[in-house]
Amino acid sequence: MRNKIFLYLFIFALLFILFQFMNAKKAKESYDKKIDNLETRITEKETAIDSLISTTMDLTYFSLESNEDAASYFEEMGYDANKLTLTISDQIISQNKAGKDNPIIPFVGMEGNMSINKVRLLNHKWIIADFTDGVYWGELFITYEVKEGGVIDFEVEKSFLYPRN
Structure with a gap:
């Protein structure tokens, strides 16, 4: 009886750990996609800022x-x-x-x-x-x-x- 309880607890713990692993893997993939998206947006914004700085420098050249x-x-x-x-x-x-x-x-x-x-x-x-x-x-x-x-x-x-x- 005692062995069965330990077996059930072991299987339950194994399933819980597997569930946590899969959940963490999906969360990591989601965060990685968000990070990639944000890095892309940062690159686009930096390009836009550089363009605006260049335009501003051109506009203020004669001032x-x-x-x-x-x-x-x-x-x-x-x-x-x-x-x-x-x-x-x-x-x-x-x-x-x-x-x-x-x-x-x-x-x-x-x-x-x-x-x-x-x-x-x-x-x-x-x-x-x-x-x-x-x-x-x-x-x-x-x-x-x-x-x-x-x-x-x-x-x-x-x-x-x-x-x-």
Whole structure:
């Protein structure tokens, strides 16, 4: 009788161990698939990030922030290039007044007041800007010079108005 109980316990333990082994094997295979899937997604995301970094570097190539020579030009004059960028952008955009066209824009608003939307400083001498009156829009190429005392002179070199479709 005692031998039969030990035999049944041994068989039960053997079946339990076999069940645990098979269950662990399936779990491991499932985890391995998840790990492979996540590694693939990580690789895809890293590729996308590298592409975005490359695109960002291309887009910021012509900007005052990424132009070391232009930044050092302002630093030699005693200005912080980042603060000066904000000051220049604010000076241009602050000329947008309610009920009036921005005086920098050489076009009169046809459907409203012409105002500057976006400004990008390309280097220590050039700016591009986007403007619109709500229906018509265009772009400006502006040269600027920072004089002593922080006075900034702007001169519109080129401008164009997109034709309305």
